[in-house]
Amino acid sequence: xxxxxxxxxxxxxxxxxxxxxxxxxxxxxxxxxxxxxxxxxxxxxxxxxxxxxxxxxxxxxxxxxxxxxxxxxxxxxxxxxxxxxxxxxxxxxxxxxxxxxxxxxxxxxxxxxxxxxxxxxxxxxxxxxxxxxxxxxxxxxxxxxxxxxxxxxxxxxxxxxxxxxxxxxxxxxxxxxxxxxxxxxxxxxxxxxxxxxxxxxxxxxxxxxxxxxxxxxxxxxxxxxxxxxxxxxxxx
Numbered sequence: 001x002x003x004x005x006x007x008x009x010x011x012x013x014x015x016x017x018x019x020x021x022x023x024x025x026x027x028x029x030x031x032x033x034x035x036x037x038x039x040x041x042x043x044x045x046x047x048x049x050x051x052x053x054x055x056x057x058x059x060x061x062x063x064x065x066x067x068x069x070x071x072x073x074x075x076x077x078x079x080x081x082x083x084x085x086x087x088x089x090x091x092x093x094x095x096x097x098x099x100x101x102x103x104x105x106x107x108x109x110x111x112x113x114x115x116x117x118x119x120x121x122x123x124x125x126x127x128x129x130x131x132x133x134x135x136x137x138x139x140x141x142x143x144x145x146x147x148x149x150x151x152x153x154x155x156x157x158x159x160x161x162x163x164x165x166x167x168x169x170x171x172x173x174x175x176x177x178x179x180x181x182x183x184x185x186x187x188x189x190x191x192x193x194x195x196x197x198x199x200x201x202x203x204x205x206x207x208x209x210x211x212x213x214x215x216x217x218x219x220x221x222x223x224x225x226x227x228x229x230x231x232x233x234x235x236x
Contacts, residue, residue: 004045004227011225012050018213029213030200032077034223036061040068042227047071055079055099055221059086066093079162079221081136084109091117099124099162099202099221102136107150114155121155124162124202127184129177135164140180147188151195158193160200160219161185171208178203178215185216 002010016026032055035043043054043065054073056062057080066076075096082090082100087110090098101107101123114121125147128137138146143161151158163181165174181203189198204212206225213220 002228004042005049007226007228008046008049008051011222014210015213015220018210022214024213028218030219032079032202032219032221033226034079034205034221035065035227036223038223038227040065044069044071046226047073051226053077053096057081059083059090062093063089082106082110087113091119091121095121097122097124097159097200100126100136101150101156102126102128102138104146104149107153107156111153111155119155120157122157122159123150124160124200125150125158126162126164127181129163129180130166130174132166137163140184143184144188144191147196148193151193156195158196158198160198160202161188162200162202162219165203165205165208165212169207171211174208175211175215178208178212178217182216 015029019026019028030053031051032053033046033051035054036057048071052074055077076093077097077099078090078095079099084106091113098121126137127140127143128135129140147158150156161181161184163177165177168174182201185198185201200219201217202219202221204217204220206222209220209222
């Protein structure tokens with residue numbers, strides 16, 4: 001079975017090759033290693049071999065794991081559904097980016113907590129492009145209006161959009177949703193909304209990241225591509 005080091009090297013090579021064919025720089029893309037259910041030693045191995053950003057889906061798991069890391073990292077990203085009663089715990093971990101703001105309610109609650117701490121926070125707006133009930137996210141139809149409303153909250157800085165593609169063995173089936181998010185980003189960027197800087201298009205996971213790159217993604221969230229099949233035995 002390939003090691004984490006082998007997986008990282010192979011994935012980095014695939015990304016570099018795809019970007020080269022697209023005429024894009026390798027520095028154009030940030031890889032966020034999805035460390036859900038990965039033990040601390042696996043996360044540290046990734047950090048020691050070219051990974052700089054890590055992402056967790058659950059606040060409780062992040063609270064257990066991140067303080068145990070002894071290897072430096074560039075940024076911690078929260079990428080899962082955020083519950084209002086977990087906001088203060090999440091903020092204690094000083095996330096570089098909260099990628100999963102999926103409602104005006106949670107944005108307001110986050111803004112309120114940040115205000116009490118005299119802090120600001122970079123966020124992405126999660127858009128449910130596939131309209132699947134199993135996924136959270138702002139609906140595509142309401143995304144523009146929601147972004148205008150969230151942009152007015154003084155402690156939040158909108159840095160881009162995020163989506164989860166269609167879960168399919170055929171990555172081509174998810175291409176239209178990535179195209180949709182890119183076009184939405186371009187539309188919003190033209191509006192010059194105060195406080196909105198659409199630097200990131202976070203789309204693409206282990207099964208569809210090459211298609212996502214073709215559609216303009218500059219932030220990938222990769223789990224099994226880096227770590228191999230997930231170990232559901234828990235964290236170390």
